[in-house]
Amino acid sequence: MSNITVCARFRPLSSRERRDYGDSICIQRIDDETFSLKDEKEGDFKFTFDRVFYETSEQVDVYTFLARPIVRDAMKGINGTIITYGQTGAGKTYSMEGVNILDCDEQKKGLLSRVIDGFFEDISSSGESIKYTIKLSMVEIYMGKVRDLFDLSKDNIQIKESKSEGILLYGVTKIPLLDPAEALQKLSHGLDNRAVGETQMNMGSSRSHSLYIFTIQQEMNKDIRGKYGKLILVDLAGSEKLEKTGAEGRAFEEAKTINKSLSALGNVVCALTCGPTGRGNHIPYRDSKLTRILQDALGGNSRTALLCCCSPSPSNAAETLSTLRFGARAKHIKASPNIESNEDKHAKVLIAPSPTEDDSRDRTLDKVRVQLHAEEVNWLQELSIVQTTLSHPNPAEDSDSDSEGVMICTIVSARHAMEELATGVEQLKHSTKELRRTIEVAERLVAHENAVNAAQHVCFLEKMLNRLMRLVAWFGP
Numbered sequence: 001m002s003n004i005t006v007c008a009r010f011r012p013l014s015s016r017e018r019r020d021y022g023d024s025i026c027i028q029r030i031d032d033e034t035f036s037l038k039d040e041k042e043g044d045f046k047f048t049f050d051r052v053f054y055e056t057s058e059q060v061d062v063y064t065f066l067a068r069p070i071v072r073d074a075m076k077g078i079n080g081t082i083i084t085y086g087q088t089g090a091g092k093t094y095s096m097e098g099v100n101i102l103d104c105d106e107q108k109k110g111l112l113s114r115v116i117d118g119f120f121e122d123i124s125s126s127g128e129s130i131k132y133t134i135k136l137s138m139v140e141i142y143m144g145k146v147r148d149l150f151d152l153s154k155d156n157i158q159i160k161e162s163k164s165e166g167i168l169l170y171g172v173t174k175i176p177l178l179d180p181a182e183a184l185q186k187l188s189h190g191l192d193n194r195a196v197g198e199t200q201m202n203m204g205s206s207r208s209h210s211l212y213i214f215t216i217q218q219e220m221n222k223d224i225r226g227k228y229g230k231l232i233l234v235d236l237a238g239s240e241k242l243e244k245t246g247a248e249g250r251a252f253e254e255a256k257t258i259n260k261s262l263s264a265l266g267n268v269v270c271a272l273t274c275g276p277t278g279r280g281n282h283i284p285y286r287d288s289k290l291t292r293i294l295q296d297a298l299g300g301n302s303r304t305a306l307l308c309c310c311s312p313s314p315s316n317a318a319e320t321l322s323t324l325r326f327g328a329r330a331k332h333i334k335a336s337p338n339i340e341s342n343e344d345k346h347a348k349v350l351i352a353p354s355p356t357e358d359d360s361r362d363r364t365l366d367k368v369r370v371q372l373h374a375e376e377v378n379w380l381q382e383l384s385i386v387q388t389t390l391s392h393p394n395p396a397e398d399s400d401s402d403s404e405g406v407m408i409c410t411i412v413s414a415r416h417a418m419e420e421l422a423t424g425v426e427q428l429k430h431s432t433k434e435l436r437r438t439i440e441v442a443e444r445l446v447a448h449e450n451a452v453n454a455a456q457h458v459c460f461l462e463k464m465l466n467r468l469m470r471l472v473a474w475f476g477p
């Protein structure tokens, strides 16, 4: 069990900070891991993190240290999460996206572009025996709702928990990525749909938490099981002191919602690191959409890295101190990424669910995974989640937002899935007929010569037929 990786990053002073405070800064470098911070009111503090990126550090340094190992692991089927955290205007989006996702010189490219490059680098060096499929979903949590940035009609996506996939966003759009250039176009399209506003600290401030979810599906040759990895990049909205920024109206409501979800995140980190260990310790993941989505990243099967973005200006020393304290506390969180779980089933959820119908469904899925292609397994998993939704349409975590919209969205998605189910069952029936015909041919062979070979053939085909019939029966009429 390892701790999550926590780094601090200080951006250069902004022109406004220079104008008001000259060149003075509130931090003093000690080495690559340690620095001291001076706050006029609270005094001097020394912080040590896995790595500190000072004002002159480059984007590539952040990627290489913080993200590259996680990208590599995601390609091997180990889940990963990279989070940027900090006050508004502290450099979270700069670290994540760079200056401009499509038109950015090499030096300024942010984590997102570099992560995509990393995926495709690993694919090209992996040889032909493994086939990878990478898909991207983009959502934002805005005013307490999860919106699909690739399909704005999905403006209140539900969060579900499946034993096989862990925490998932039900019905979210997943776009396949075929090459880096195309992937950046897709990203740029999603980014254009985000909620952006203006704060006193930042002209183009993110007013929502943005999540970039990459799923990496491996298909190996017939004898080896493929793996499934998930890498989530999270660009959190910035916290701000309402009295300091003087936000009003909508901006005030947005800031309040952002601060509330960040407090919920703080509470989860606190419960994970301060409370008693063991089952008795309640972790309040369900207090916000943000913490619910990050449940796997914070308390489960994921390699997680946190980049604490800070201003070095004395005018923001209090906010910087608060960001660094959050990072220091998060450093104590233990993570236990597990590759095995992503071979047999998708992400593992550490909170042990009570034995339910999910268990038998997962066992069935495990069995069929050995025989079917990855696409088909994904399709079956989607169906199993639909089944859960239909049997338990209103789980506790979503009860705070059980508006009509959610119900309508669920019904429409369920109908769509039922249509897919019907098509799937038809396909299975068709395959069953084909197999029957082949068995008849094989039986005729048995009647003639070559009896031993043909009998084996029949035996194998009969097994396949039984399996298909069980699947048909399992999915209903």
Ligand SMILES: Nc1ncnc2c1ncn2[C@@H]1O[C@H](COP(=O)(O)OP(=O)(O)OP(=O)(O)O)[C@@H](O)[C@H]1O
Pocket (backbone or CB within 6 Å): 010, 011, 012, 086, 087, 088, 089, 090, 091, 092, 093, 094, 095, 099, 199, 202, 204, 205, 206, 207, 236, 237, 238, 239, 309
């Ligand atoms: N390391 C850096 N080097 C150069 N400029 C930076 C750096 N970090 C941030 N900046 C600049 O500082 C400004 C604010 O940064 P950014 O938008 O990334 O803040 P943020 O933390 O995402 O804020 P918000 O939470 O309000 O969205 C931008 O103009 C950005 O280009």
